[in-house]
Amino acid sequence: MRPFERQKRRKKKKGKDQRGQVFHEESSPLFHDLQKNLNKIREELGHSTDLVVREFEWDGERKIRFAAVYIDGLVDNNMVGDFIMKSLMLESRDDRQTISRKTAFDRVQENGLAVGEVKITRDWNGLILSILCGETVILMDGWDEAISCGTKGGEKRPIDEPTSQVVIRGPRDSFTESIRTNTALVRRRVKSPNLWLETMRIGKVTQTDVSLMYIKGIVDEKIVREVKNRLERIQIDSILESGYIEEMIRDSAFSLFPTLYMTERPDVIAGNLLEGRVAILVDGTPFALVVPALLNQFFQTTEDYYQNYWISGFLRFVRYGAFLLSLLTPSLYIAATTFHHAMIPTTFLITLVAQREGIPFPAFVEALIMELMFEILREAGIRLPRPVGQAVSIVGAIVLGEAAVRAGLVSPAMVIVVAITAIASFSAPSYNLAITARLLRFLFMLVGASFGLFGIALLLIVVLAHLSSLRSFGVPYLSPLAPFVFSDQKDTVFRFPWWSLITRPRLISQKNMTRMEKDLRPSPPDKPTEGEGNEK
């Protein structure tokens, strides 16, 4: 106990030493003297070489000295040049003589800057933060105030096609790393004044913008409040990706199942907002989060709503089936070949026995080797540069399939089992849930090898119990299946045609349930109109 305690205490001390971070706990006001201010800025930023300080002066009645401070690369260079530098230098050249030192500041603030977003900063923390956010700060000699102008810009990745959620029919734009682009992409789809956006900065060091998006009037206020509370609780030095947030605000800290939905598609966010969900956008990542997320959501794709509803319903069935296959195939194979030989059709059993003859490992070890090999292969394929990755997958397929069977290490049936598992797990529309299946699969294999179908059934019950205990921001994870909500079955396993999706999901929105008018089913007109009749 002793050494542990001591260690703990030491850690605490260390924490105290480092507490300073970049921003001071208490912010001090600016100086009056321009030179002093500039020196302090340079000092605070460690004389970073990307800091640009441009000093100039108006020569009027008395000389008035200015300085524009910004960080190169974070600002839009054109904007700074055209609308700040130029206007500051040229503005009021004619009546400069009349500008007194006292009126200069207001003059500059009100007339001297040709940019939209202008605000006054009085303390050091605010000043440094504005500079780091890509704003241009204008300091004036003799004033303890600074004007910061919204000149955010710099290089951005253009809007690209989504890579993780590809569709055949549907919009082709996806989020980028810039939160402003992302919010704009959503706003373009939902042109409603009720689409509200709240932004907060999280991360003591990174000061990352995290935005909450929801549609006022549809969203359940309780959920918004809960999300805000959870976000405010986060005291962390950095947020580099939405995954940080996801793990900090999820409902069950240890569950394998995702309780936040992740997407890089603006149309998915728009659709979810309209169902009454809350989106969390994080600056610096194209992946946005959606809460509350229910299990059935992970089996749906945005395309389900764009294409024919018959095929959508069918494909959802296929996805549920594929998930079960990717979860259970190896374990069922192991269980059947080690315990339940009577379940295998005779002719297939004979083939299996013949295949297994001469295989050195029991079925479980065989399956474990193959599944692990497959995981390694998959990992290698992702990490390697694309052209090499393809080569790896070809080599892997040959090695795993043909050569391993020829060498007598595994049976051909096992190769098929692994292949089925792999294909089934690739068919998952949500990467998050596919990961869950990947991990649980090994547990199922272990249980199947030890206790057969009995064990698999037990573990399934345990998983089901766990699933029903989960909640995502207060909404039961298995709803609308458990608790069963009859009216929501229209868009759970099936997708009913649009004209029948009259109400929003009940447990999520809670209010403003009606999505459209009733009786919108298209049908041919009852009678030919009079004009047509006459023509006849």
Added chain:
Amino acid sequence: MIKYGLILSLLFFPLFMTGCTGYHQDIDQLAIVSAMGVDKAANGQYRVSFQVINSSQIASTKTGGGGGKSVPVVVYTDTGKTLIEAIRKASQQVTKRLYFSHQQGVIIEEKVARAGLKDVFDILERNIQQRLQLNVLIARRGTAEDILKVLIPTEMLPGSRVGEALKTSSRVLGETLESNVRDVVHGLTDDGIEPAISGIELIGKDEQGQSMSNLQESRPVAYTRINGIALFRDGKLQKWMEGNTARGAVTLLDRLKNTVVNINCGDKKDALAIEITHARTKLGADMNKGKPVLTVQMAFLGNVYEADCPIQLNDQETIDRLQHRLEREMKREVLSAVKTAQKEKCDIFGFGETLHRSQPQRWKTIRNRWNPIFSKAEVRVRAKAIIDHAGLRFDPFWSSK
């Protein structure tokens, strides 16, 4: 955290439970038994034979790789006072563990069947590896062991021949009975019904039939044939029924799936073949002044399959006449089956059971005397046949003008 720990620890409890755990066995350690035979050994013990599948041989022929190098099945034999003793003793010969769940059939030698089936069927019903749907056959000529040893070229799994052949012949010819363990046990235990089991016989020289050379003949020197139905009384084989009588018995048991019946056509004997596609039989039993009356009601749906005589089949009167003849023919067959059973006092049709159901009180008074009562009972048979079509044409091609 405690919750998850609890769940995990719950998962380990099954370790200490009995259940399937004891049967953990990789499939490559199994010797799959495709059929089993029970004979009487010289010293009065049981002689049990197992036909074990040589899986690699069968799998390689299936995939097209050079098959025919070794035999598809191996037959092991051992003796014992009980069946399980013989089975366990056989492990001295077999390297793998015998696995019975995929058995297709069990063949019982006639000698054993005449001595009584009850001892044989206990293990077939008790053992969890045995299935109740297992087909049962009685070896008529030759021992069960010899029948299991016969190799037939077209069938790589001789064991499945037992089940498949029985199924096919029962469904096409209707003179044999697909009886499985459950049926036999039902017949052995219940009052008022006796088991009926089909027979299998070995034809040709069994010595040659056991070797690979039999697989190279276009007309195998040895083969097996499903034939006849055995009648039992008190679990002991009494008599065989064959041909039309056997078909009558199948009809009475309401197990007729499909068959072809020959009837006279004008003066020509048996010149017209009628295929029966649907058959339905209802049995009834009643006591009339102390004498039992057995009633049989039958309905058939058939069509003309072959006509070797000039006949106008588009005439409803002709069809009516044919229907009448078909009814008469089927009545004759059924009566001959009942007469045979009555003579042997073997109520394989379950008339007693029918009486038991309809008049349980009266049944109590006669259940012990049922077999003699059955043998003297009066039998009334009614039949209704419908011929619904005559195939692709009406008249035979040579008789139309």
